[in-house]
Amino acid sequence: MADISGTKTIVEASLNALLDDETFLPDLHSATREKAFSSLVSILSTPNHVHKSFLRVPLENGKVVRIPAFRVQHNNIMGPYKGGIRFHEAINEDEVVELSSLMTLKSALHDIPFGGGKGGVVINPRDYETKELHLISKKYVQYFSDILGPEKDIPAPDVGTSAREMDWMMGEYKSIRPGMKYRSSFTGKSVVNGGSLGRREATGKGVYFTFRYLMHDFLNAQHQWLKERDNIFVKTALDHEGRSLTLAIQGFGNVGSVVALEAYKSPHLNNKVVSVSDKNVTLYNSDGIDIPELLKFTTRNNNELPVSEKELKDVDIKADIMDRDDILTLNVDVLFLAALGHQVHKENMEGIKARVIVEGANAPLTTEADDFLSDQGVIIIPDILANAGGVIVSYLEWLQGRDTQFLSEEEVYERLHDKMQETLDVVLPQYFGDAFPLRKNCYIHAVMKLSTVLFRQGKLY
Numbered sequence: 001m002a003d004i005s006g007t008k009t010i011v012e013a014s015l016n017a018l019l020d021d022e023t024f025l026p027d028l029h030s031a032t033r034e035k036a037f038s039s040l041v042s043i044l045s046t047p048n049h050v051h052k053s054f055l056r057v058p059l060e061n062g063k064v065v066r067i068p069a070f071r072v073q074h075n076n077i078m079g080p081y082k083g084g085i086r087f088h089e090a091i092n093e094d095e096v097v098e099l100s101s102l103m104t105l106k107s108a109l110h111d112i113p114f115g116g117g118k119g120g121v122v123i124n125p126r127d128y129e130t131k132e133l134h135l136i137s138k139k140y141v142q143y144f145s146d147i148l149g150p151e152k153d154i155p156a157p158d159v160g161t162s163a164r165e166m167d168w169m170m171g172e173y174k175s176i177r178p179g180m181k182y183r184s185s186f187t188g189k190s191v192v193n194g195g196s197l198g199r200r201e202a203t204g205k206g207v208y209f210t211f212r213y214l215m216h217d218f219l220n221a222q223h224q225w226l227k228e229r230d231n232i233f234v235k236t237a238l239d240h241e242g243r244s245l246t247l248a249i250q251g252f253g254n255v256g257s258v259v260a261l262e263a264y265k266s267p268h269l270n271n272k273v274v275s276v277s278d279k280n281v282t283l284y285n286s287d288g289i290d291i292p293e294l295l296k297f298t299t300r301n302n303n304e305l306p307v308s309e310k311e312l313k314d315v316d317i318k319a320d321i322m323d324r325d326d327i328l329t330l331n332v333d334v335l336f337l338a339a340l341g342h343q344v345h346k347e348n349m350e351g352i353k354a355r356v357i358v359e360g361a362n363a364p365l366t367t368e369a370d371d372f373l374s375d376q377g378v379i380i381i382p383d384i385l386a387n388a389g390g391v392i393v394s395y396l397e398w399l400q401g402r403d404t405q406f407l408s409e410e411e412v413y414e415r416l417h418d419k420m421q422e423t424l425d426v427v428l429p430q431y432f433g434d435a436f437p438l439r440k441n442c443y444i445h446a447v448m449k450l451s452t453v454l455f456r457q458g459k460l461y
């Protein structure tokens with residue numbers, strides 16, 4: 001069950017922190033101010049629209065099924081709704097709502113001119129033939145074409161979808177709405193079909209960049225200033241001086257595998273990937289795992305990690321095989337959560353030993369686990385800060401689709417890193433200067449921007 005109240009609580013807490021700040025919305029006073037703030041809570045914690053349909057799909061076996069599908073449009077004050085479409089058997093309306101609100105906050109935090117949206121189709125894509133998935137993707141566009149579009153709502157890949165689905169969907173959109181700027185109607189497409197170079201790697205690259213910037217670039221640049229702060233992060237980050245930071249990465253898909261490779265190749269940080277996992281297995285080697293070799297294996301093996309001694313031996317990778325969820329409780333410095341939502345919760349939160357958690361997935365901690373671990377002094381680098389690389393490069397793809405001028409891969413990564421660094425340079429000094437956890441700090445920044453624009457557009461009544 002999704003954790004909508006989590007987003008609402010933190011939006012409310014951010015606004016409470018801002019209520020007493022006279023420099024924030026200085027035109028609002030006393031009763032009007034209180035009223036405007038309560039409007040803000042309701043606007044930012046409720047979606048504008050929840051669209052639900054049952055896609056009618058004939059299967060290869062002759063049966064015709066009706067598949068529940070959603071598109072939630074949370075908020076568009078900053079620009080068109082934007083967010084992925086997830087194909088997952090356990091997705092439900094509440095979760096899509098929660099994920100759409102994270103998109104609103106993520107885009108606002110990084111100054112991307114988009115609002116927040118999210119889609120979901122309740123299927124396990126592994127249970128369907130390619131032909132059926134093609135039909136499901138087309139049907140999604142047929143059912144929702146009125147509310148989608150390059151200036152209205154722009155979907156992208158998410159869990160269970162990829163460039164293949166976006167290509168199919170864009171193709172269908174182009175047929176239904178001829179004459180529209182179809183290249184910008186979906187992002188995360190294949191490069192030949194108007195996608196951006198670097199989009200596939202963008203989320204993972206951004207996650208690792210955020211982590212590296214925090215643990216290395218910012219730390220080195222601000223060393224003296226930071227040393228004087230009695231901040232738990234500083235203690236954690238400085239504590240490892242002289243030895244490798246150990247990293248465990250949950251999820252070896254589009255995000256986790258890119259994070260693993262970035263960490264393996266990193267010339268900046270002394271770190272080593274000692275563990276990776278996927279839906280079947282955890283692999284562990286205290287000396288570090290050979291990530292490039294592992295990627296060769298997963299590319300050949302339907303993106304799945306080796307599960308037996310024999311498979312490991314065949315590719316000459318040394319690692320212990322453990323249960324899938326063992327990765328969460330390993331004795332490592334840093335845990336990257338790059339699989340699904342709500343992976344760390346009440347039942348397993350006490351077993352976490354990592355001192356730093358990086359959220360590559362959206363909402364991988366329940367609110368309870370987030371509170372518990374923050375109280376224990378664990379540094380949590382939140383999703384809306386760390387995993388925004390996907391939507392940042394989606395924005396570049398959207399721009400490239402409009403003017404049909406395309407950037408090189410290098411230009412894309414440069415712009416991605418610049419954008420993330422701009423945000424980090426705003427958020428971090430404040431984080432080290434006050435007592436809030438990083439998540440709350442990011443929410444305050446995002447909520448502040450959204451509120452100011454809502455106010456300026458006369459929407460707070």
Ligand code: GLU
Pocket residue numbers: 082083084085154155156157158159187188362387388390391392394
């Ligand atoms: N699904 C990704 C996310 O959750 C990317 C969204 C997009 O590119 O629009 O951030």
